[in-house]
């Protein structure tokens with residue numbers, strides 16, 4: 001097996017559905033501490049890539065190495081989550097009838113093994129962690145509110161907070177700003193930049209204002225492989241990217 005210093009290294013990954021190649025020899029490396037934005041037209045393979053990283057989909061070919069040694073293609077979804085890869089899906093799935101704070105407590109609790117979770121009581125350290133997360137996700141003033149009463153954007157932030165409660169090393173975030181107001185979108189960029197001080201992040205997003213605001217390296221996928229990679233200015237002026245994605 002190859003050795004790599006990358007946190008996440010996809011090498012020649014292919015996935016076919018009924019003969020259709022959703023991923024086609026995809027190679028990509030995310031460095032430790034990096035935040036990467038992934039863009040690309042509908043059907044480019046972004047979700048399938050996330051599914052391979054999280055063990056939901058097994059590739060037909062290729063490796064997916066985490067921290068240089070763990071082959072994600074040999075692990076199941078739970079094992080991959082325990083390794084420190086957390087995923088946030090597009091639609092928020094917070095517990096609407098619980099308070100913001102209790103949602104975060106539940107996330108901390110579910111981070112325990114089933115046996116340890118039964119008798120788990122939050123201690124002072126857990127309380128500090130929840131305070132920190134609430135500050136990061138801008139929901140400290142709303143900590144006692146029912147999650148169901150939050151705006152769509154706030155629910156997305158709460159779910160990002162719940163993900164942080166699991167203490168992942170790498171966060172995968174799928175279209176976080178879809179349906180957000182412009183102000184929420186810009187705040188989400190700030191929030192992810194803060195999170196990136198401590199964690200690596202891969203964010204899939206169509207909103208190019210948001211991607212520009214992130215100010216990170218961008219990868220454009222097309223037909224299951226990398227079409228272009230570089231700064232937002234390099235990628236957004238790439239002729240092929242304009243042709244297949246931005247110019248539509």
Ligand SMILES: Nc1ncnc2c1ncn2[C@@H]1O[C@H](COP(=O)(O)OP(=O)(O)OP(=O)(O)O)[C@@H](O)[C@H]1O
Nearest residue numbers: 017018021022040041042043044045046047048049
């Ligand atoms: N389980 C499946 N069975 C059959 N085809 C699938 C399956 N999952 C994905 N595909 C196909 O694979 C291709 C890649 O899909 P994928 O969802 O990864 O793209 P995407 O880049 O995430 O698109 P979007 O921006 O619309 O979310 C699409 O053509 C899709 O129809």
